[in-house]
Amino acid sequence: MTAVEERMPKVQSAAAPTPFPPIEEYAFLSNCHTGALVGPDGSVDWLCVPSFDSPSIFGSLLDREAGNFRFGPYGFNHPVSRRYVPGTNILETTWRTGGGWVVVRDALTLVARGGAPDTVTPHTRPPTDDDADHVLVRVVECTEGRVEVEMVCEPIFDYGRAPAQWRLLDADQHTAEATGAGATVRLVTDLPLGIEGDRVRGRHALRAGERAFCALSWGDPRDVPQTVQEAEARLADTTRYWHHWLSGARIPDHRWREPLQRSALTIKGLTYMPTGATVAALTTSLPETPGGERNWDYRYTWMRDSTFTLQALHYMNLDWEADEFMQFVADVEANEDGALQIMYGIDGRRDLTESTRDELSGYAGAQPVRIGNGAYNQRQNDVYGAVLDSILLHSRNSERLPRRLWPIVQSQAECATKIWQQPDQGIWEARGEPQHYVSSKLMSWIALDRAATLAEIRGDPRLAAKWRGTAEEIHADILANGVSPRGVLRQHYATDALDASTLLAALFHFLPPDDSRIRKTVDAIADELTENGFVLRYRTDETDDGMSGKEGTFLICSFWQVSALTMVGEMQRARDLMERLLRVASPLGLYAEEFDADTGRFLGNFPQAFSHLALIEAASRIILHEMLGALV
Known part of the structure; x- marks a missing residue:
């Protein structure tokens, strides 16, 4: 080893000896x-x-x-x-x-x-x-x-x-x-x-x-x-x-019944009953990088989670919880421009000012320990699509558009119309320079597309036509600027780097599943954005996220890959990845945010609602395909 190499900071292993129990060995009570x-x-x-x-x-x-x-x-x-x-x-x-x-x-x-x-x-x-x-x-x-x-x-x-x-x-x-x-x-x-x-x-x-x-x-x-x-x-x-x-939960009699049941219990356990809010995770500052600085407070409610929460709850017939969550969304206070924040406190409060507790050692030496989350006032253009898609899901399930939700539809559609051409911090809350992230453009398209459908349900053809026109404009912009020369959806308009969030293009039906750009994106992520078969959200050396250190693979992204493989007809690849993901659950069936593919250890906050929500969606797509196949 050279003198220069000896002076370089050592990369800490997720399995390094430590007095802290592995994250996956913790049990969750609620x-x-x-x-x-x-x-x-x-x-x-x-x-x-x-x-x-x-x-x-x-x-x-x-x-x-x-x-x-x-x-x-x-x-x-x-x-x-x-x-x-x-x-x-x-x-x-x-x-x-x-x-x-x-x-x-x-x-x-x-x-x-x-x-x-x-x-x-x-x-x-x-x-x-x-x-x-x-x-x-x-x-x-x-x-x-x-x-x-x-x-x-x-x-x-x-x-x-x-x-x-x-x-x-x-x-x-x-x-x-x-x-x-x-x-x-x-x-x-x-x-x-x-x-x-x-x-x-x-x-x-x-x-x-x-x-x-x-x-x-x-x-x-x-x-x-x-x-x-x-x-x-x-x-x-x-x-x-x-x-x-x-x-009261609809859980199919299937070989994956137990992980679905545990995911349902975990999501319910992460629900704040007094207001209907759902916390992203129980903890703060469990590290995404062993011994590193990627430590965040996740004990809040993200608006982007709303559509995934509604999908999972309605799939499992948990309509009461779905309605409680939508009432929480209807209660929260918007910004001065009418836009909803990307996250709120579980009591609906807007100010989540971030501070550090420097006297705490941090989990296995990972510092700083953060209380609050400074991303609460970031510009993230995906919030409008998440909220409006969730309102549409809820309206279709309840067969009515609640009157108190219509003003939210109007305000979020108008906000999306005004800002979709602006750069933002993206779905991953990057702390680098704002960019034209494809996932944010995609969610802006979802916002106007769903708003147009909701206007049709309400019987307002003028607004429906207006919002549909803007949705078509965003759609064309993404295809013109968000696709690399090899036909793959890129992370943002100024790079050809990959980002797992572009899998949402398949999940939200931005293009038909047989479109070559969807298939090429799914294949590129599987081949180039994985470690030992598990999906990264992006490569940190290709992305200006304002932080240092390498991340583990993101479990939600791997579950998204399962869903995307199902949609493009790659059923065996989808089942194989799903089985691998189920095998890496904690001994008690729980999931954190990330999985370190080299050591088999969990990273990030725990238990993570997003991971369990994505598990339910991925499993349900495969189960539905198997059930329909059995009827043919």
Whole structure:
């Protein structure tokens, strides 16, 4: 190795030894208000309360000293098995120790509403019969032998900035309260507690047939279970909730039934029930580049996700969730020019100013840790198409165009008309110079095409003709400037580089599937924009995205490739890629944003709604083709 090579920065492997568990080994819990990640050692390493985008109280996901909550056998960190209770978001972990066996069940619980309004996370949507009680419940049962269990609860509030101030609330030492940074949590357990500085701890030996529990609450103190029987009743109520919800989903009797079901449960788990919004992912700042700076806060709602969300929800017959999401879209406040932002807070807020938490180490050393997302005020011309396509999908499914959505159709169509010729940051929110991205032009075409159809549904031929004419103008512009000399859709007008977002031309029927430009684009991405068969969104050395470092393959892009292969008739290639994608799911069936093809590790925020939405679409296209083929 030369002296120059020795001075060059080393590329960190996604599988480099680190005290942080691999991203794919985390389990996801949800009560549709917030979510938690549970590591393989039984530690809750990520929990923000009371909502998805609140400051964390357990942040060991981003710094091993930023708070955690472990409940499990003392001295053992590697369980025998972990699974979800079938058809739920309840985690069941089985442990074998030197003395016996224990099973731990963890859940963010949902129970029947008592009629009182939720003052912790107030609703703008009609409350449902069952809702979150703002409690994390954990129950352990010894099934054989004798096992000593330990509970260690060490919240550090405000993303690891404010250690907890604990106090015991009862003489028997079974209830304690922690405060910090203006927040309060209450812990109830049947283990005797002791305060050790910033944490509380309890230990107890269980024999076969014995159980113990702990419950952490950030809501009404009266809502916390007081006994193991009450804790198990909460778990039973939560099981019934998830089973009842899932029974309303249309999931075909197919070999891919389980990944479809898990994706549905994950998407529901990433839904913020009080407003109907859907968060892009549970986490912030899980790195897209190992040890790098491509770390973003995804705990918000992207308007571009709307059309993919509506497609998946309506495909699965989850029309209530689809309508709730559309009502959220109808509620959000537009910019001064009438355009919707590319993203909003889950409560509809517009200001998502980005800051960094430089005192946190970051996951496996990836810095900075970001809170907020500076892309919220970027110009991204794809937002209009996503919103209007979702409104059309919803209108066709409900067989009516809701009156409160028509002003949005008008404003977004007019905005798209005004700006489609301008450069922007593109679908991937590049932080380089604005460009004429083909995907943005494509989504502008979708905006005017769908607006014209909606005007026809409403019975306004004048507007329909006006918007249809603009759509045809955009269509012609893309074909004149967005196709390379070899007949492949390019990333933007000033380059011949590839971009996986151009697969949307096939998915949104920009050209017929037998058009040579669609086929050549699909083939070029498969041959030139992949690593070990998995699709990159673009090559970072060919794209000015304002960042450094290499990325992993984007799982949504690989699922888009499956859908595109299906549309051009390459069914076997589509099935082969789909099977490979299903095999790289986490042990619990979850997906992050990216997959490192060299190491088999996940990268990026987790679990990622976009990945699961694209899985549902890709699988449904293949399943539909197989079902239709069986009828011929």
